[in-house]
Amino acid sequence: MDLSYTDEELAFRDEVRAFMRDELPKEMSDKIRLGDELGKEGQEKWHAILNSKGWLAPNWPKKFGGAEWNAVQRHIFEEEAAAHHAPRIVPFGLSMLAPVLQKFGSKEQQDYWLPRILDGSDWWCQGYSEPGAGSDLASLKTRAVRDGDHYIVNGQKTWTTLGQHANMIFCLVRTDPDVKQQEGISFLLIDMNTPGIEVRPIILLDGTHEVNEVFFDDVKVPVENLVGEENKGWTYAKYLLTHERTNIAGVGFSQAGLNTVKRIARAEMAGGKPLMANPHFAARVAQVEIDLKAMATSNLRIISAAAAGGAPGVEASMLKVKGTIIRQEINDLARRAVGPYAMPFASEAIEGSNEALPDPHEAGPVAAQYFNNRKLSIFGGSNEIQRGIIAKVMMGGGQ
Amino acid sequence: MNFDLTEERQMLQDSLRRYLRDKYSTATRNQILESAGGMSADVWAQLAELGVIGALFTEEQGGFGGAGFDIAVVFEELGRAGVVEPFMDSALIGGRVLAACGKTELVEEMIGGGLQLAVAHGEPTSRYDLSHVRTSVDGGKLNGRKAVVMNAENADHLIVSARASGDEADEAGISLYLVAKDAAGLNIQGYPLLAGGRAAEVTLDGVEGELLTEDGFAVLGDVMALATMAQCAETLGAMDTATRLTNDYLGTRKQFGRPIGTFQALAHRMADMLIEMEQARSAVINAAGNLNEDTRTRDMNISAAKNLLGRAGRLIAEESIQMHGGIAMTQEYELAHIAKRITMADHRFGDTDHHLERFIALSAA
Numbered sequence: 050m051d052l053s054y055t056d057e058e059l060a061f062r063d064e065v066r067a068f069m070r071d072e073l074p075k076e077m078s079d080k081i082r083l084g085d086e087l088g089k090e091g092q093e094k095w096h097a098i099l100n101s102k103g104w105l106a107p108n109w110p111k112k113f114g115g116a117e118w119n120a121v122q123r124h125i126f127e128e129e130a131a132a133h134h135a136p137r138i139v140p141f142g143l144s145m146l147a148p149v150l151q152k153f154g155s156k157e158q159q160d161y162w163l164p165r166i167l168d169g170s171d172w173w174c175q176g177y178s179e180p181g182a183g184s185d186l187a188s189l190k191t192r193a194v195r196d197g198d199h200y201i202v203n204g205q206k207t208w209t210t211l212g213q214h215a216n217m218i219f220c221l222v223r224t225d226p227d228v229k230q231q232e233g234i235s236f237l238l239i240d241m242n243t244p245g246i247e248v249r250p251i252i253l254l255d256g257t258h259e260v261n262e263v264f265f266d267d268v269k270v271p272v273e274n275l276v277g278e279e280n281k282g283w284t285y286a287k288y289l290l291t292h293e294r295t296n297i298a299g300v301g302f303s304q305a306g307l308n309t310v311k312r313i314a315r316a317e318m319a320g321g322k323p324l325m326a327n328p329h330f331a332a333r334v335a336q337v338e339i340d341l342k343a344m345a346t347s348n349l350r351i352i353s354a355a356a357a358g359g360a361p362g363v364e365a366s367m368l369k370v371k372g373t374i375i376r377q378e379i380n381d382l383a384r385r386a387v388g389p390y391a392m393p394f395a396s397e398a399i400e401g402s403n404e405a406l407p408d409p410h411e412a413g414p415v416a417a418q419y420f421n422n423r424k425l426s427i428f429g430g431s432n433e434i435q436r437g438i439i440a441k442v443m444m445g446g447g448q
Numbered sequence: 449m450n451f452d453l454t455e456e457r458q459m460l461q462d463s464l465r466r467y468l469r470d471k472y473s474t475a476t477r478n479q480i481l482e483s484a485g486g487m488s489a490d491v492w493a494q495l496a497e498l499g500v501i502g503a504l505f506t507e508e509q510g511g512f513g514g515a516g517f518d519i520a521v522v523f524e525e526l527g528r529a530g531v532v533e534p535f536m537d538s539a540l541i542g543g544r545v546l547a548a549c550g551k552t553e554l555v556e557e558m559i560g561g562g563l564q565l566a567v568a569h570g571e572p573t574s575r576y577d578l579s580h581v582r583t584s585v586d587g588g589k590l591n592g593r594k595a596v597v598m599n600a601e602n603a604d605h606l607i608v609s610a611r612a613s614g615d616e617a618d619e620a621g622i623s624l625y626l627v628a629k630d631a632a633g634l635n636i637q638g639y640p641l642l643a644g645g646r647a648a649e650v651t652l653d654g655v656e657g658e659l660l661t662e663d664g665f666a667v668l669g670d671v672m673a674l675a676t677m678a679q680c681a682e683t684l685g686a687m688d689t690a691t692r693l694t695n696d697y698l699g700t701r702k703q704f705g706r707p708i709g710t711f712q713a714l715a716h717r718m719a720d721m722l723i724e725m726e727q728a729r730s731a732v733i734n735a736a737g738n739l740n741e742d743t744r745t746r747d748m749n750i751s752a753a754k755n756l757l758g759r760a761g762r763l764i765a766e767e768s769i770q771m772h773g774g775i776a777m778t779q780e781y782e783l784a785h786i787a788k789r790i791t792m793a794d795h796r797f798g799d800t801d802h803h804l805e806r807f808i809a810l811s812a813a
């Protein structure tokens with residue numbers, strides 16, 4: 050075992066650093082650092098910058114235009130990206146749908162959709178959840194009925210992240226209501242501009258418009274948009290979820306968040322001393338840092354093992370649970386650190402009078418982020434569901 | 449011993465609860481949250497009419513209550529309904545400071561509902577330290593900057609603390625001034641708050657005010673003790689709502705063909721929330737019942753309550769959201785607002801760590 054980076058890995062890290070320094074636009078990283086929304090245009094711009102470098106799809110095989118990085122390279126990239134406050138890559142097309150198409154899609158589907166993901170022609174969103182089907186995803190009701198060379202889709206999806214920007218949605222739909230729940234589900238690609246689709250915003254508790262409801266009323270979808278076989282969608286859905294979960298560990302985000310907490314706590318005064326010198330606060334920070342160091346290594350161990358032997362299973366669940374707990378704890382520390390300045394709503398609110406504030410730009414969004422990131426332990430299969438999976442697999446029992 | 453409310457307090461609680469249940473729905477509150485002023489003048493007037501403000505003052509002060517349990521009863525109900533009108537800052541803190549400084553007429557006006565106040569004490573670098581004042585007074589003119597001043601824009605008068613002598617963290621040398629809203633040199637820059645209501649950054653540039661007292665620290669110490677206790681009671685009410693909503697949700701939301709409350713992974717956590725609620729209620733009773741004891745006993749009980757409510761509140765807010773799943777994250781659902789109020793309460797009058805340290809210091813004294 051050797052925990053230090055090899056010379057090649059160090060060289061790769063330098064290359065990533067140079068790229069971040071030279072290619073990541075300052076106004077973008079400023080926005081991310083201050084917790085502002087990047088917006089659709091900003092996201093697309095960052096994707097294009099990464100794509101022209103050939104780094105937009107680190108996890109894709111080279112034959113599909115990916116970088117085919119190994120686990121260590123991906124880790125280095127994520128760490129550097131987060132440290133430089135690079136935007137998060139919108140995962141729906143790149144790291145959720147693409148692996149499914151690459152494994153289960155037809156040659157035509159791969160040839161058509163994958164390049165469009167890379168060049169930004171399509172913005173994908175994920176149509177899994179429904180009002181009655183959250184954790185119990187297999188109980189989904191949105192119906193797709195075959196009618197000649199089309200499916201007719203009726204139903205409702207919800208919690209559709211960034212659906213307001215998307216032109217394509219990948220959906221789980223029920224194609225056979227008469228069999229065991231999991232056996233009657235299909236995986237369908239749907240153009241959001243088809244007549245009969247309506248997208249309605251849901252405003253989250255921190256005031257952001259991040260998720261949506263999507264309604265389908267007699268929506269016609271060509272049969273060539275079916276991925277794999279009819280009624281086999283559950284298999285593909287589960288495959289996609291393991292990919293979704295590995296990305297949720299978020300080591301890089303946690304590291305960047307921890308740096309921010311320390312920066313704030315060194316500037317904030319409490320009882321005449323920097324907050325960072327306060328034993329109670331320092332202990333909380335140290336505790337989460339210790340957890341994060343171990344998790345970063347767990348993350349590397351798990352993805353290296355997975356790189357050798359296929360998609361991670363139960364380990365992905367472990368990373369998700371621990372990773373979200375750590376990130377949420379860091380969000381909690383950040384809001385504590387700014388004291389009464391956690392209370393104002395939105396960073397713009399105190400702009401214009403910023404000279405005398407401790408650091409209004411960093412204080413402004415931290416409490417909102419704390420609330421927004423409660424989602425981390427809910428979506429992508431809640432932490433309770435992940436614990437259920439861990440217990441079932443490791444203990445052989447079930448819940 | 450007797451843990452029952454007196455008849456008067458029981459009546460106050462009942463009428464307040466009934467009014468808020470009927471008139472302060474989630475939809476109504478969400479409208480108020482989005483309004484420019486961040487509060488409803490109608491709700492203010494009607495609650496003043498119901499005696500909500502009068503209950504916060506003693507008979508000598510022109511009210512009909514004013515004891516710890518009167519204040520606790522009122523704020524628990526306000527918290528239960530997630531009320532955003534500034535009863536804490538304008539009525540309790542502002543009013544009790546004026547009462548302590550003998551401004552009887554203004555207090556009467558305030559109890560009648562016709563006056564809004566704001567207390568400008570905290571500063572950008574004071575965090576939760578009550579004695580930390582940099583704003584200065586020199587030749588009767590106030591200069592400095594006050595941070596996150598609640599209700600400043602709505603206030604007819606601001607009560608401003610300023611240092612007449614001593615170093616920036618000294619308890620001695622802090623005076624309180626009454627400053628008119630339209631005083632020259634007063635600048636108020638307002639903004640909305642995450643948990644509702646509005647606050648402002650207030651700058652004072654050679655502002656003239658009327659001296660209320662030269663013993664500002666003592667007055668603030670007493671009033672902030674009341675306010676901290678009231679905040680604990682308010683948070684208790686909000687925690688009770690979060691717990692009730694979650695309990696109801698666990699019984700009705702079905703996944704995998706059964707109510708999610710039948711999953712032991714959730715049922716046991718619900719049980720823990722209920723246990724913490726009992727602890728929190730007792731901590732508030734301790735704080736309210738010891739308000740008239742010697743300062744050290746009083747403050748130990750208050751710090752104990754604020755620390756415990758901070759911990760139990762975090763647990764209940766976070767668990768309530770988690771056990772609701774996505775729905776709790778939506779702005780329009782009642783729990784979202786309640787959870788934000790519980791969490792943001794930790795940022796007022798000293799957070800969980802601040803009161804832990806204060807409790808340790810007082811225990812050692």
Ligand SMILES: Cc1cc2nc3c(=O)[nH]c(=O)nc-3n(C[C@H](O)[C@H](O)[C@H](O)COP(=O)(O)OP(=O)(O)OC[C@H]3O[C@@H](n4cnc5c(N)ncnc54)[C@H](O)[C@@H]3O)c2cc1C
Binds near residue numbers: 176184
């Ligand atoms: C911000 C956000 C973004 C999202 N983005 C998307 C998206 O882009 N696309 C998409 O399809 N979906 C998305 N989701 C939906 C997300 O996947 C669901 O919210 C999640 O699956 C939980 O479902 P639910 O909200 O219906 O909660 P429920 O399933 O009703 O769960 C409520 C509570 O019960 C618990 N629970 C349920 N079953 C069990 C059990 N068997 N044992 C123990 N505990 C249990 C849960 O853990 C949770 O605590 C998003 C959600 C959020 C909040």
Ligand SMILES: Cc1cc2nc3c(=O)[nH]c(=O)nc-3n(C[C@H](O)[C@H](O)[C@H](O)COP(=O)(O)OP(=O)(O)OC[C@H]3O[C@@H](n4cnc5c(N)ncnc54)[C@H](O)[C@@H]3O)c2cc1C
């Ligand atoms: C110091 C001591 C003194 C005692 N004195 C007496 C005495 O004077 N008289 C007497 O009659 N008995 C006495 N007991 C026995 C005591 O009541 C039992 O130990 C107790 O009922 C637990 O039973 P068990 O040890 O068989 O554990 P188990 O019942 O086997 O439980 C093992 C674990 O499983 C958990 N568990 C079991 N069922 C469930 C469930 N449905 N859901 C979730 N978790 C579950 C338990 O909480 C525990 O963590 C004593 C025990 C101790 C340790």
